[in-house]
Amino acid sequence: MRAMELPPSLAEWFASRHWSLHPHQHEMLDRADEPALLLIAPTGGGKTLAGFLPTLADISANGHEGLHTLYVSPLKALANDIRRNLRIPIDEAGLPIRVEDRTGDTSQTARKRQRADPPHILLTTPESLALMMSYPDADRTFKGLKRVIVDEIHALAENKRGDQLMLALSRLQTLAPGLRRVGLSATVDDPAAIAHYLARHPDPCPILHADPGPPPDIDILRTDEIPPWAGAGGRYAIPTILSEVKAHKTTLIFHNTRAQAELFFHALWLANEDDLPIGIHHGALAREQRHRVEQAMAAGDLRAIVATSSLDLGIDWGDVDLVIQVGAPKKVKQLVQRIGRANHRYNAPSKARLVPANRFEVIECRAALEAVREGQLDGDLRRDGPRDVLCQHIALVACAGPFRDADLFAEIKTVGVYADLSRAAFDECLDFVATGGYALRAYDRYQRLKEREPGLWSLRDPRAARQIRMNLGTIIDTDTLKVRFRGRGGQPLGEIEEGFAATLTPGETFLMGGQVVRYEGLNQMTVEVSPRPDKEPRIATYIGYKQTFSIQLAERIQQILNDPGRWDALPWHTREWLALQRENSLLPEPGRLLVESFPRDGRHHLCLYGFAGRNAHQTLGLLVTKGMEEAGLDPMGLVATDYAVLIWGLQPVRDVRPFLSHDGVHDALESWLAGNAVMKRTFRAAAVISGLIDRNFPGKRTTGRQATFSSDILYDTLHRYDPDHLMLKITEEEAMRGHIDFGRVDLLLKTVGDRIDQIALDRVSPLSAPLFLEPGRVPIAGKGENRLIEEEAARLMEEAGLGALPA
Structure with a gap:
């Protein structure tokens, strides 16, 4: 006997289409009463429908008043797509079920109606769910809730949006004790960890694996041109990529950053002599422009779409039959996700081709392909729940009404990433939300909560709820300005970063949405432009999505380097490069650190091959140069890449070990962070999430400069008068795993220990040569710079006939 059966009308609808349920869809009906259940199914395997089948069956058989099921996804577009697809079987089978979505695009009128008269199924995002739960009527809205479906749960588990969602689920579980949780994903590196993340701690969560289907058809794209030594654009491969586009119905061309996508799209458009219909899609484009591209994709009107992570997740785009990844994928898990966009059908192999952007990425792409074929996904290091998100959650709970701190603490402890939270740490967050902390409690604006009786808390002023709601969320926007064509009713194009806009002068051109536009001026915080397709553009500096590659992928790369038997799978030019490196130096090994030193152009160079990612290498380089400065070197x-860091100076480093000791690097980090701009940037982000700094006010939004000025003052004040303040502790925690990625530096040093191979060369090594071509060089201001200035001054004075300057 099944726990639930399909409604007869829905069973007839399946039969009319000659469809039958997959085994994992049957099992989802059988196990509908599990408190939590994780389904891992391949893209195109009907996992989303599987998640909804128990809901459709239950409402059809038993009826339901009010909200029955919440569907939560990371993307608004995904919610829109699910609603459109879910309505087809519901309407055609005549099921009495209302489905609506609730996202940032939902009108205010619809939001109020949904709270008073919710549909049976509501499709939403973590932010919109948190907002709904912050109202005093949340208990009435959610009291009859039976199921929550979390789609693409792997994507949420990696960031603060997921932490925000899990805190919301802990609250929902109190409002609706019988709530069932379902997690859906196609790419999970550690199923047990995701199951633990989804379940109500410490309850276990069963895992249901669907048939993975046939292996994908993946390979590195063979091109006539050899990849360049450095760079990340992949534009050398455009002729071959255009040939692939012509040979397929619809091709998705993924890039890792928005800037790379813009540059590539512009070059692709110029090379598109056959006028194939192509588009571009990324998160900085205007919503209207993204929707036009999405509609054209769904209708099959585009032959190619250049995209970023904005199209990573499970939207069904119909006739996509080829995925091309330009640039190394950085994470195997993300590559698998993107491969799944092609042939979005059950038991049909996906087809994908990788285009390494430079010579080093050839090896990384090969390592990623091996991992996909072996089914070995990668994942990030587990982390504890961030406390800035916890502070925001406490404030939102207070908006809904009075709460007891013991009850709230018990709720929060059921969230896996907060399971180890101590009562003292919770009380510190509660005190911060209530008073702002020791240094700020004298200011009325930070007095938000009041203890009405021992253990019972509420908002000090109920009117503060509006301001708290206006500033919820964990996504920290870069300081951006809207871009639109000049003129009344000018078409919106998207957003560019405020810092980039500040460098523009009237007449300059840049890329936006694949178009070359001319900067005309700034009008009420909107960048006005005009089209100038005849001009050579600058590129808008999108921060966008920049990720480092995974630890597992780094290890695979080093394994390939040290196993010449695996070089046969590499192209001839890469094999020759590695053979030359082995002949002239060493090759980096897992568990060891290769350091090369050599002279060039009157400077002494040091190259450390850490394979720890760009952010970690830049941090390591800054800490090593700090030690060198103190040693008079x-x-x-x-300059740093994902693979190595290259350092240059006026003195040779005979022994790098003293600058790489674990304790020494930790000490250097603490003194370096104290005065570093990274800390102020990190403080601002944490202060915004925790509610210390407001982004939005009724009728206006704080500009980036205003928020930065305010956060800098707060940071300096707390650093001076309250160095143990919670926000400074959170800032250091976030900096360690954010911009500077010190966790990877720490792991590298612990793994390597004293296994450091320093080799002195008389010239640049083959493996280090590409680093000299990398952009993003970081100058070190110190005694070396002063010495060069003094030497240059002496030369000039001598040249002028004045002899040496007096001391």
């Missing part, structure tokens, strides 16, 4: 600068 006059460092001058550094």
